[in-house]
Structure formats: structure tokens, C-alpha cells
Amino acid sequence: MSSDQELRVSKIQSGTVIDHISAGQALNVLAIIGIDGTGGEEVSVAMNMPSDRLGKKDIVKVEGRELSQNEMDVLSLIAPAATINIVRNYEVVGKHPVERPAVVTGVLECPNRHCITTKNEPVDSEFEVLDDGVRCAYCDTIIREEIAAHRKSDTFRHSGAARLFGQVLLKPFCPWVVRRGYGLRLDR
Amino acid sequence: MRQDHIISAKQLSREDIEEVLDRAGEIAADPSSFQGRHEGSLLGLLFFEPSTRTKMSFSAAMKRLGGDIVDMGTVESSSVKKGESLADTVRVVEGYADALVLRHPSEGSAKMASEFVAVPLINAGDGAGQHPTQTLLDLYTIRENAGFEDLTIGIMGDLKYGRTVHSLAHALTVFDARQHFISPESLQLPRSVRYDLHEAGADVREHTELDEVLPELDVLYVTRIQEERFPDESEYHEVAGEYQIDASTLSAANDDLTVMHPLPRVDEIDHDVDGTSAAKYFDQAHNGVPVRMALLDMVLGGDR
Numbered sequence: 291m292s293s294d295q296e297l298r299v300s301k302i303q304s305g306t307v308i309d310h311i312s313a314g315q316a317l318n319v320l321a322i323i324g325i326d327g328t329g330g331e332e333v334s335v336a337m338n339m340p341s342d343r344l345g346k347k348d349i350v351k352v353e354g355r356e357l358s359q360n361e362m363d364v365l366s367l368i369a370p371a372a373t374i375n376i377v378r379n380y381e382v383v384g385k386h387p388v389e390r391p392a393v394v395t396g397v398l399e400c401p402n403r404h405c406i407t408t409k410n411e412p413v414d415s416e417f418e419v420l421d422d423g424v425r426c427a428y429c430d431t432i433i434r435e436e437i438a439a440h441r442k443s444d445t446f447r448h449s450g451a452a453r454l455f456g457q458v459l460l461k462p463f464c465p466w467v468v469r470r471g472y473g474l475r476l477d478r
Numbered sequence: 479m480r481q482d483h484i485i486s487a488k489q490l491s492r493e494d495i496e497e498v499l500d501r502a503g504e505i506a507a508d509p510s511s512f513q514g515r516h517e518g519s520l521l522g523l524l525f526f527e528p529s530t531r532t533k534m535s536f537s538a539a540m541k542r543l544g545g546d547i548v549d550m551g552t553v554e555s556s557s558v559k560k561g562e563s564l565a566d567t568v569r570v571v572e573g574y575a576d577a578l579v580l581r582h583p584s585e586g587s588a589k590m591a592s593e594f595v596a597v598p599l600i601n602a603g604d605g606a607g608q609h610p611t612q613t614l615l616d617l618y619t620i621r622e623n624a625g626f627e628d629l630t631i632g633i634m635g636d637l638k639y640g641r642t643v644h645s646l647a648h649a650l651t652v653f654d655a656r657q658h659f660i661s662p663e664s665l666q667l668p669r670s671v672r673y674d675l676h677e678a679g680a681d682v683r684e685h686t687e688l689d690e691v692l693p694e695l696d697v698l699y700v701t702r703i704q705e706e707r708f709p710d711e712s713e714y715h716e717v718a719g720e721y722q723i724d725a726s727t728l729s730a731a732n733d734d735l736t737v738m739h740p741l742p743r744v745d746e747i748d749h750d751v752d753g754t755s756a757a758k759y760f761d762q763a764h765n766g767v768p769v770r771m772a773l774l775d776m777v778l779g780g781d782r
Contacts, residue, residue: 404583404584406585406589406590409563409564409584411563411564420673425670427586428586428590429605429607430586430671432669432670
């Protein structure tokens with residue numbers, strides 16, 4: 291692709307670049323980190339980009355946002371090969387792969403409406419990480435499918451809006467982003 | 479046993495369970511030897527849901543040990559009505575008692591509450607979660623009547639929401655029991671319990687009809703199917719009717735069959751079973767006192 295055909299996304303000033311996301315998981319990554327577009331963050335998404343390591347990969351860039359450890363823990367469940375790049379003042383100041391933890395705390399919400407963690411109690415959600423899902427440490431409920439849909443709603447206010455954002459608004463847009471070779475130049 | 483809190487049957491090893499059952503056996507054999515053992519101790523009862531057997535047998539157990547109870551009373555008459563969180567309630571009440579017993583409609587409530595208190599907290603039922611003290615008295619009854627050696631048990635009824643079933647199924651894995659689960663498809667074991675049974679390598683089979691397995695059973699543990707689990711009344715009556723037993727049902731069973739039920743029953747065990755040698759559910763309910771005395775004795779430091 292010649293350079294004049296290439297639309298580049300400028301480097302982010304400060305924030306997070308999540309690289310090596312399993313192809314097709316970028317929207318779930320956004321859901322996990324609680325971005326549905328309503329917060330005004332500048333977000334760039336690339337999907338199904340060629341990758342030496344993964345074959346294809348997704349990439350997400352978020353301006354003005356660094357991920358908490360708890361968010362990175364949950365991210366590892368849906369994007370186990372992801373690399374987190376922390377950018378400050380245009381420089382990558384930290385770069386590390388996500389690690390699959392034994393437990394994830396605080397980011398997910400238990401889908402069991404009778405679970406004590408969903409009540410008005412001073413307790414964080416806590417999930418044990420299984421080989422094929424996660425399990426609530428309080429009520430034992432197991433989540434195997436659509437982990438990203440269980441992002442806690444107090445930090446991600448509109449999970450319904452998130453799904454709409456993913457399925458209706460971003461999906462038609464992303465292939466265009468990818469076709470135009472949006473300049474997300476990251477190591478593969 | 480060194481357990482500060484009794485939250486789930488999953489936390490109990492075979493040794494823990496046998497220690498409680500042995501002590502309960504000592505108490506049942508000579509109740510007077512434990513009288514007055516915990517004089518001056520207070521047990522706090524926090525029942526956020528109605529209870530007859532569990533609450534009364536905990537009260538009886540504590541009083542027979544020489545202690546007394548302080549009771550939160552009903553939710554309607556308590557500060558919970560004013561919107562107090564469970565975490566706050568238990569933090570307050572732990573200052574009034576040496577141990578707490580909690581029944582609450584939310585799953586995981588006992589685990590959470592235990593994280594806020596220093597005194598021992600005993601789970602007396604958390605929603606559809608666990609009911610470990612019921613399990614201990616169930617196991618005591620099984621040991622008294624059938625023994626754990628080469629045990630085959632059938633557990634029938636509401637396996638999805640029945641907390642006594644969830645606790646018992648976990649605990650039976652440490653005794654290598656063969657477990658047959660008999661229920662309508664809509665009320666089969668929840669995913670989390672299946673996962674644990676699988677992880678424990680338990681010998682488990684599922685059935686929709688009792689006759690498939692009745693002749694093999696040493697113990698039949700019947701539970702109530704609740705009407706509110708079904709979308710309409712007619713479906714409930716149709717399904718529930720298939721999981722009821724009467725004296726004629728038992729003609730196909732092993733002569734030594736033990737029939738158990740956590741009670742209350744509605745019509746899943748006909749009254750004509752009550753007079754048979756198989757019926758052990760009232761003994762089972764009575765066993766709640768020595769078993770809870772044993773457990774309280776241990777959590778209050780009786781083994782020191």
C-alpha cells in the first residue's frame with residue numbers, strides 16, 4: 291500500500307495501546323475496559339491485522355487512559371497473548387504481556403442476581419480463574435461464555451450501550467479501518 | 479478441627495466431618511457429659527429467612543451446652559428494615575455473642591459476612607448455596623443407618639435450587655459414595671455443583687425416573703419441589719407428582735433402604751411411609767441437636 295493511500299492514526303500522547311489481541315476480540319476488550327464511546331475517550335481500533343505471531347490480531351489504542359491491574363487481569367481471559375503498552379508523552383514507558391491470574395477482582399459482575407456481591411454490600415466481586423472460564427468466589431456461579439458482557443455496570447454504565455456500540459456502530463466501521471490500512475504500526 | 483467459620487461443605491475434609499460426627503455420637507450417647515460445658519457463652523442468631531428446625535435446633539443445642547442465645551428476631555422487627563447492610567449488621571452483633579449463626583437469602587452471604595467478623599460464623603443456609611450443618615446431620619443419619627462403606631445414595635427432587643442437596647453432594651465425594659441424582663430435567667444440578675463433583679472424581683449418574691435406580695439404593699434422600707420454580711401451577715403438579723413416593727413405591731426397594739428428607743415435606747413423601755422401617759426423616763431432624771452441639775462445642779473451643 292503506498293503511503294498516500296495510507297491513513298495514519300497519529301501516535302497517542304498518553305494512554306494505552308493494547309496489541310496482540312486475539313483477532314475478533316477488540317470489541318470485547320473495549321467492553322472489558324469499560325469503553326463504550328460515551329466517555330469521550332479517543333479510541334482507535336484495528337481488527338484482523340496481519341501478525342507474525344498470531345496470524346491475525348486486533349489492536350486497540352486509547353488516549354488518556356491507563357489500565358488498572360484488575361482490568362489487565364480480566365483482559366488476559368479474552369486476549370491471553372495481549373501486550374499492554376503504556377504511553378506517556380508519546381513514549382512507550384511500559385510494555386508487558388498480560389498474565390493469567392488465579393483470581394480476578396472487582397471488574398466483572400456476577401450474573402447471579404441472588405449473589406451477595408450484587409447487593410448493596412461493601413464487597414468487591416471476586417472470580418476464581420478456571421481453565422475454561424471464571425467462577426464467583428462467593429456464590430460459585432461459573433461464567434464460560436461472553437465474559438466481556440459481565441463487566442461491572444458501575445464502572446461501565448451502559449453494558450447494553452456497549453453491545454450496541456460493538457455490534458451496530460463499530461462493526462460496519464472496523465472493516466473500513468482495516469481495509470484502509472489504518473497506520474497502527476506496532477510490532478507483531 | 480480448626481475451622482474458624484463453617485461456610486460450606488466444600489471446606490470440610492473427611493477427618494473434619496468424622497470428628498464432628500464422632501463427637502455428636504458421644505453427645506447422643508451421654509448428653510449429660512456435655513451439659514454446662516459452655517455456660518456463659520452466647521450464640522447470636524441472625525435469620526433473615528424463616529426457619530423452624532435449624533433455628534430451634536441451634537437454640538436447643540446452645541442451651542443444652544449451658545449457653546444462651548441472642549436472637550435478631552425477624553427482619554421486619556430489625557434494623558435491616560431500615561436499610562442496614564449485612565456487613566454492618568454482623569459487625570455490630572459480633573460484639574454481643576461468642577459465635578454467630580446466619581441464614582440469609584443471598585448466595586455467598588455467609589462467606590462475605592465471615593470476612594467482617596472475628597467470632598466464628600456458621601452458615602445456616604445462604605439462598606440456593608450451601609447448608610453445611612444440615613449436611614453434617616444428614617451424614618450423621620446416613621452413618622447411623624447405612625454407613626459410608628460402599629454407599630449408594632439417590633438424591634431426588636429439586637437439585638437445582640436445593641442447598642441441602644448441593645452441600646450433601648459435595649460432602650459425599652469424600653466418602654466415595656455412588657450418587658444418583660433423580661429430578662425433572664429443569665431442576666437438575668447447577669453447573670457449579672457438577673463442576674465440583676467432576677473435579678472431585680465423584681461417581682455420579684443422573685436420572686429422570688426413580689424406578690431406574692431405586693433397587694440399587696441404600697439411601698433415598700428426598701427433597702421438596704417448590705411450586706414457585708415453575709411457570710404455571712399445572713406444570714408444577716404434573717412434574718412434582720412424578721417425584722413423590724409412598725409405601726407402595728418402596729416395595730421395589732432394598733429391604734434396608736433408609737429414606738431421608740431435610741423437611742419440611744409437603745406431599746413428596748406420603749404419610750403411609752412414616753410407619754415403615756425405612757422412614758428416618760424424623761430421626762434425621764432430631765439428630766440436628768447433637769450434631770449442632772458437637773459443632774458449637776468445637777467452634778467455641780471445646781476441643782482445646
